[in-house]
Amino acid sequence: MRISSGKIEGYILILMTLPLMVLGGALAFYGKEGALVFHGGLIALVTSYAIISIFRKMSEPAQNIPLEYNDGVIRAAVIMTGIWGFIGFFVGSVIAWQLAFPDLNIDLPWTNFARVRPVHTTSVIFGFGANALIATSFYIVQRTSRARLAGRFTPWMVLWGWNLFVILGVSGYPFGITQGREYAEPEWYADLIALFVWVAYLWVFLATLSRRAERHIYVANWYFLAFLIAFAMLHTFNNLAIPISLEYAKSYSLFSGVKDAMTQWWYGHNAVGFFLTASFVGMLYYFLPKAAGRPIYSYRLGIIGFWGLVFLYMWVGSHHLHYTALPDWVQVLGMSMSVILLIPSWAVVFNGFFTLNGAWHKLRVDPALRFMALAVCFYAISTLEGVFMAMKPVNALSHYTDWTIGHVHAGALGWVAFITFGSMYKLVPWVWHREGTYSKRLEAWHFWLALSGVLIYVGAMWNSGITQSLMWQTYNPDGQFAFAFIDTVDAMHPYYIARAFGGTLYLIGFCLGAYNLWLTIHPRTPIQMPDQQELKPLPTVNLNKATVKSPMSVKATETPTGPAE
Amino acid sequence: MEVRRDPVTGENTTGHEWDGLEELDKNVPWPFKLGLVIAIAIAAVMWVMLPSWPHISSDKWPYVTDYTKGTIGYSDRGRVARNLALLADTQAKFDKRFTDRDLKDLLADPEARKSYFAAAATLFRENCAMCHGRKITGRPRFPNLADNQWLWSGDVDGIYETIKYGINSEHDDSRSGSMPAFGKDEMLDLDQIHDVVEYVMKISGQKHLPDAAKRGAGLFKEHCVACHQKGGVGNANNGAPNLTDDEWIYEGHKKTVYQSVFYGRAGVMPHWVDRLRDAEMRQLALYVKWVGADIAAQKAVELKNKPESKVTEKLDGKDEDE
Numbered sequence: 001m002r003i004s005s006g007k008i009e010g011y012i013l014i015l016m017t018l019p020l021m022v023l024g025g026a027l028a029f030y031g032k033e034g035a036l037v038f039h040g041g042l043i044a045l046v047t048s049y050a051i052i053s054i055f056r057k058m059s060e061p062a063q064n065i066p067l068e069y070n071d072g073v074i075r076a077a078v079i080m081t082g083i084w085g086f087i088g089f090f091v092g093s094v095i096a097w098q099l100a101f102p103d104l105n106i107d108l109p110w111t112n113f114a115r116v117r118p119v120h121t122t123s124v125i126f127g128f129g130a131n132a133l134i135a136t137s138f139y140i141v142q143r144t145s146r147a148r149l150a151g152r153f154t155p156w157m158v159l160w161g162w163n164l165f166v167i168l169g170v171s172g173y174p175f176g177i178t179q180g181r182e183y184a185e186p187e188w189y190a191d192l193i194a195l196f197v198w199v200a201y202l203w204v205f206l207a208t209l210s211r212r213a214e215r216h217i218y219v220a221n222w223y224f225l226a227f228l229i230a231f232a233m234l235h236t237f238n239n240l241a242i243p244i245s246l247e248y249a250k251s252y253s254l255f256s257g258v259k260d261a262m263t264q265w266w267y268g269h270n271a272v273g274f275f276l277t278a279s280f281v282g283m284l285y286y287f288l289p290k291a292a293g294r295p296i297y298s299y300r301l302g303i304i305g306f307w308g309l310v311f312l313y314m315w316v317g318s319h320h321l322h323y324t325a326l327p328d329w330v331q332v333l334g335m336s337m338s339v340i341l342l343i344p345s346w347a348v349v350f351n352g353f354f355t356l357n358g359a360w361h362k363l364r365v366d367p368a369l370r371f372m373a374l375a376v377c378f379y380a381i382s383t384l385e386g387v388f389m390a391m392k393p394v395n396a397l398s399h400y401t402d403w404t405i406g407h408v409h410a411g412a413l414g415w416v417a418f419i420t421f422g423s424m425y426k427l428v429p430w431v432w433h434r435e436g437t438y439s440k441r442l443e444a445w446h447f448w449l450a451l452s453g454v455l456i457y458v459g460a461m462w463n464s465g466i467t468q469s470l471m472w473q474t475y476n477p478d479g480q481f482a483f484a485f486i487d488t489v490d491a492m493h494p495y496y497i498a499r500a501f502g503g504t505l506y507l508i509g510f511c512l513g514a515y516n517l518w519l520t521i522h523p524r525t526p527i528q529m530p531d532q533q534e535l536k537p538l539p540t541v542n543l544n545k546a547t548v549k550s551p552m553s554v555k556a557t558e559t560p561t562g563p564a565e
Numbered sequence: 566m567e568v569r570r571d572p573v574t575g576e577n578t579t580g581h582e583w584d585g586l587e588e589l590d591k592n593v594p595w596p597f598k599l600g601l602v603i604a605i606a607i608a609a610v611m612w613v614m615l616p617s618w619p620h621i622s623s624d625k626w627p628y629v630t631d632y633t634k635g636t637i638g639y640s641d642r643g644r645v646a647r648n649l650a651l652l653a654d655t656q657a658k659f660d661k662r663f664t665d666r667d668l669k670d671l672l673a674d675p676e677a678r679k680s681y682f683a684a685a686a687t688l689f690r691e692n693c694a695m696c697h698g699r700k701i702t703g704r705p706r707f708p709n710l711a712d713n714q715w716l717w718s719g720d721v722d723g724i725y726e727t728i729k730y731g732i733n734s735e736h737d738d739s740r741s742g743s744m745p746a747f748g749k750d751e752m753l754d755l756d757q758i759h760d761v762v763e764y765v766m767k768i769s770g771q772k773h774l775p776d777a778a779k780r781g782a783g784l785f786k787e788h789c790v791a792c793h794q795k796g797g798v799g800n801a802n803n804g805a806p807n808l809t810d811d812e813w814i815y816e817g818h819k820k821t822v823y824q825s826v827f828y829g830r831a832g833v834m835p836h837w838v839d840r841l842r843d844a845e846m847r848q849l850a851l852y853v854k855w856v857g858a859d860i861a862a863q864k865a866v867e868l869k870n871k872p873e874s875k876v877t878e879k880l881d882g883k884d885e886d887e
Contacts, residue, residue, distance in 0.1 A: 144583040218583040289586050295571055298591035299579045328641055329616040329632040336608035336617065343601040350597060358573030476684055479655035484690035486699070 006152030010058045013153055014051050016196060021047035023189060030246040035175040039168050039189065039249075046164050054153050069142045070149040071431045077135035077159050078428060081420070082514045084127025084166065089507045091120040096500035100493065110174040118178060118185045122169045124412065125183065125275065130166070132420045133279050134159055134201070137224045139427060140286045141205060144221060145212030154204050161197035165190050177249040181264050183271050184238050188251045191239040198235065202228045219302045223282035226310050230274040238267035258325045266317035273313035276416050281309075281348050284372065287423040289355050291369045292362060297354035301347045308344025312337050319390035322399060331392065338390035345383040352376035367443035371422030374451060378414025382407060401469040402492065406461025413454045413506060421446065421513060428517045438519035442512050449509030456502030464495035615639050660844035668721045671851055678855055685852035688845055692837070701856050705816055706832070710853050711860040714812045716742075716804045723801075725850035731836030732804065739836060742804030747788065748827030757784055762823050768797045768809045769817060 024047060027040025095116050098104045105111045142149055149155050169186040172178065178185040186194070205228055209217060241251040255263050289296055296302060318326060318334030353376055356363075363370050385407055389398045398404060425443055429436050437443060471491060474482040568580040568590075576589040612618060615635040622631035663671065671677045690699055696707040703709035713719065717727055717740055730738040747753040753761065764781030766773035785797070792805035799807030806814065814832065815821045837846055 144586070146584070214581075214583055216581050216583075218586065219588075286586070290584075294573070295578055295587035295589050297574075297589055298593065299581075299588035300591070300593050301597065302588065304593060304597075323641060327616075327632070328639070329619060331641075332611055332615045332617045332635075336611040339608050339611075340601075340604045343597065343604050346600070347597065350594065475652075477655075478659040478684065479652050480659070480684040481687050481691065482684075484687045484694070486690050486694060487687075 007058055009151055010054045010153055013157060013200075014054055017047050017051055017157075020193060020196065021051065023192070026246050027189060032247040033175070033177070033249060035172050035177050036247075036249045039172065039177075042168070043164070043189070043193070046160070050157065050160070057153065067148060070138070070155060073149070073155040073159055074135045074138050074427075074431050076156075077131045077138070078424065078431070078517075080159070080163055081128055081131040081135060081424070082517070084123050084131055085417075085510060086514065087170075088120055088123030088128050089503075089510050091116060091123060093500065093503045093507045095120055096496070096503045100496035100500050115174050115176070118173045119170045121183060122166060122173075122185065124417075125271075126162075126169065127166045129276065129280075129416060129420070130162055131159075132424070133224075133227070133283070134162065136283045136286070136423055136427060137205065137279070139431065140218070140220050140282065141208050141224065144218035144286070145209055145214055147208055147211045147213060150204050150207030150211065154200050158197055158201045158204060161193060161200070165194040165197060168193070172249065179239070179241065179251065179253075181238065181253075181267075183268055184235070184264070187249045188239065188241050188243050189249075191235065191241075194235060195232070195239075198228070198232045202232060218286075219296070219299075219306065220282040220285040222306050223278045223285065226306070227274045227279035227282070230270060230278070230310075230314075234267045234270050234274070238263055258321075261321055261324070262318065262326060262330070265320035266314075269317035269320055270313055272411070273309070273316075276411065277313075277345075278309060280416050280419050283423050284348065284352060284375070284419050287419075287426055288352060288369075288372045288376075291366065291372060291422070291426055292356055292359035294355050294357070294359045297351045297357070301351055305344045305347025305351065308347065309341070312341040312344060316341060316390065319395070322392050322395045335390055335392060338387050342383060342387045346380065349376055349380040349383075352379070365440075367440065367447040368422045368425035368437075370447055371418045371425070371450075374447075375415050375418035375422060378410055378418060378454070382411040382415060385410065397469050397473075398465065401465035402461045402495070403465025403469070406458045406465060409461065410454070410458045413450070413457065418450070421450070424513075424517065428520050432521050434520055434523070436520075438516050438523065442516040446509045446513040446516065449505050449512065453502045453504075453506030453509060456505065457499050458502075460495040460498035460502060464492045464499070467491050467495075656842065656844075660842060663844040663847040668725060668847060668850060671847075672721050672854055677851070681848060682852070682855060685848040685855075688841075688849055689852050692841065693849065701853060702860075703814075706814065708814050708832075709812060711857045712812050713857060713861060714807060714810055715801055716799075716806055718801055721850050721854050724853055725847060727834065728846045728849050729836065729838045732834040733831050734833060734836040736836035736838065740804060742792075743831035744792075744825060744829045746827065746829030749829070753784070753788065753826070758823065758826050761785055761789070761826055762819060765797065765808050765822055766819060769811065770809075771817065 021044055024040045024043025024045075028037050028044055029040070031037040031040050094104075095113055098111075098113055098116075105113060105116075109115070138149055138155060141147075165186065168190040172187065172190075173185060177187055179187055184191075205221075205224060209221060209225075240254040242254065243251040253260050253263075285296070285302070315337035316334045318330045319338050322331050322335070352373075356373060359369075363373055388394050389403070389407060398407075425437055428434070468488040468491065471483040471488045472485075476482050568577050570577055571589055574589060574591070576591050578587045579590045581588060612633070613635070614637050616632055616639065617635065619629050619632045621627055621629055662677075689697075689701070693701075697703050697710055698707075701710040702712075708716065715723075717723055717732070727740060730736045730740065732740045733743065745752065747761075748755065748758050760777045760781035761784050762781070763773045763777035764779075764785050767775075767778040767781075785793075786795075789797070792800060792803055793808055794800050794805070797808035799805050811817065813821075815825055815830065837849075841849075
């Protein structure tokens with residue numbers, strides 16, 4: 001079978017990339033800040049390389065290759081996930097130690113907490129998280145649609161374009177290039193690239209779905225679609241800004257005052273909702289039942305959960321702005337929708353846990369499945385906690401304190417990263433055609449280190465947050481403050497050390513995991529590669545055969561898609 | 566794929582299948598439905614009681630300019646205003662205890678100290694500690710408040726005035742005093758400055774070159790006594806420090822004294838009258854005196870326990886915590 005040489009696709013991509021190349025060249029030429037010139041040059045370099053390689057590939061004669069899943073881009077995305085994960089977790093640990101011992105910022109402007117923190121957040125969310133999503137969504141959409149990924153060049157453009165965006169972000173922050181919008185820090189030119197990439201991502205996904213060989217679209221793909229569409233919209237509106245010139249990176253938001261704040265937190269909360277929840281729920285809906293070898297608990301619950309989540313999340317951003325200049329009615333509306341949102345969110349919890357019915361024994365022998373089950377736990381805890389924190393009376397206590405940091409990390413470390421780790425331990429052997437990971441024991445070490453790290457981290461931040469908030473709010477009967485601000489700083493110090501320690505455990509666990517997967521990909525002893533995969537017809541596995549329940553035979557169910565079967 | 570019965574749960578599958586994944590046709594469990602009803606009910610109660618839904622208003626039709634006000638008439642602004650009024654009321658009652666009495670009177674009253682020390686300490690840590698230190702003993706460039714050496718008046722009313730209007734601050738009633746830049750403004754040449762510095766070393770009881778100090782004595786008389794007084798004992802009326810003790814704001818090394826003479830000094834203490842309530846500034850003045858007395862008493866005890874020889878020369882020595 002022949003696949004398309006991608007002429008039309010290639011020309012469209014070149015036409016879209018050219019303006020970005022011109023923009024990059026202009027920034028490099030007119031720029032007056034070192035970092036901006038570097039960014040412009042990098043954009044021009046990467047885009048021109050992309051254009052040249054598309055031209056070269058297009059001029060090659062069309063090849064006859066077997067119709068098979070496109071896993072090359074998935075492998076590259078997995079590697080990028082590991083690299084960004086290390087950077088993100090490492091920088092996170094460094095700034096955690098800085099908070100405990102401020103001298104560690106060694107008195108340089110570039111290593112100041114305020115400049116390094118966005119390096120951490122961008123690396124973990126848009127580096128680690130997004131690359132993991134690109135890898136898993138491309139994997140899932142192909143398998144559950146029984147169709148090859150659409151496009152010859154576009155999937156690669158998505159992957160490298162997105163990583164270019166992340167590099168532009170993190171390399172600019174230490175030099176002060178930022179919009180100052182939380183989780184949307186990259187400046188306008190990087191945002192344009194992200195938008196271009198995102199539309200391409202959406203196209204790849206939709207085109208793959210449109211050529212599916214299944215009648216229905218699998219639930220994981222609904223979530224990925226919601227994530228793609230919602231983030232395209234959020235990213236566009238939140239980053240509407242006017243650049244001041246080509247000489248400096250600065251731009252001004254199109255909105256002002258409280259409208260600007262509302263736009264930012266409408267974005268900010270839905271970035272959590274769609275980027276860190278819906279999409280990772282998609283991951284869960286594929287890898288958890290796959291690893292457990294069980295059918296999804298309830299199809300109907302899946303539908304209610306999906307539509308409830310998608311509808312309600314868009315309303316609740318205003319709960320980030322309680323007791324501000326935002327009008328009361330907007331705050332209350334956000335608060336009330338947050339209450340309702342809990343229930344559809346928990347549809348995932350029901351489906352996640354009850355899907356494990358009949359497979360609980362596998363948790364004993366499969367650390368990857370344990371990661372996924374614990375991810376559901378943390379998801380349950382942090383969505384419940386989030387609802388309480390959205391209530392105005394609780395918010396008065398929790399807002400602007402470390403409690404928020406604890407909440408975010410319960411979600412990010414406990415839910416997002418755990419489901420990613422669990423999925424990666426399955427995905428890597430599948431896409432590299434290995435029997436399993438290099439070492440189950442290392443997986444288990446990773447699991448326990450990561451779990452201890454999260455628990456220490458979150459526990460410390462809960463304590464610290466509530467302590468500092470109560471201290472801030474305590475008046476004596478004469479209407480005088482009972483504590484000075486510096487007293488709360490003293491009180492937080494032990495918790496900050498505990499937090500940094502927990503984060504470091506998490507980082508060590510991650511390094512073990514990365515080492516384990518690296519050895520899975522590059523085994524020490526050469527392995528017998530299976531013959532050229534003839535995936536015609538695209539493989540499916542009969543679940544009846546796969547649900548062998550003895551712990552001894554877990555291995556047999558672990559690689560249901562492996563071509564070696 | 567066919568619908569089949571799952572042997573573990575006894576449920577039927579939906580008959581869909583993707584890459585080996587199936588779904589059960591399980592009904593939504595009742596706790597979930599109950600939860601959904603309760604959550605919507607809670608939200609509905611909020612919508613009824615609190616300001617929540619925007620709507621079109623009749624006078625500015627068709628623009629959405631109004632919102633449902635809720636049955637209990639809640640507003641953040643109203644709540645804050647009520648709480649602030651309550652606080653102001655409480656504070657006003659409390660403040661009378663300080664503003665109605667003489668500061669000297671309060672200082673002598675042991676009851677006042679017992680009742681207000683903790684809150685005054687918080688005030689100090691909140692507003693003053695970043696320069697003067699949590700133990701009020703200062704740090705390089707910021708004066709020690711516990712050594713009983715004062716640039717300006719060390720009396721409780723004088724301290725209150727300093728807190729209120731500041732030193733070299735932007736307030737019109739600020740205390741003002743600065744050391745001229747003798748070197749930079751070419752009032753003295755380098756040799757002369759060197760000599761004056763040696764003289765200052767001498768009068769402060771430090772190592773010095775006797776010849777240079779002798780020459781410096783004349784220069785000191787000519788240029789410095791106007792403010793620092795004869796013998797360099799300082800003057801609390803213009804903020805000129807005593808140069809004969811071993812308390813230094815800018816550290817007493819030759820190098821920093823040289824810098825002081827060459828470039829001059831004009832240290833700033835901000836005025837607090839625009840930021841703190843009168844009673845708060847009074848508490849701070851009292852607090853400085855209370856803690857200063859404590860530290861002095863502690864010193865005296867320490868000295869008593871020490872070998873007798875050092876008693877006289879170390880009486881107003883530096884605090885160890887600095």
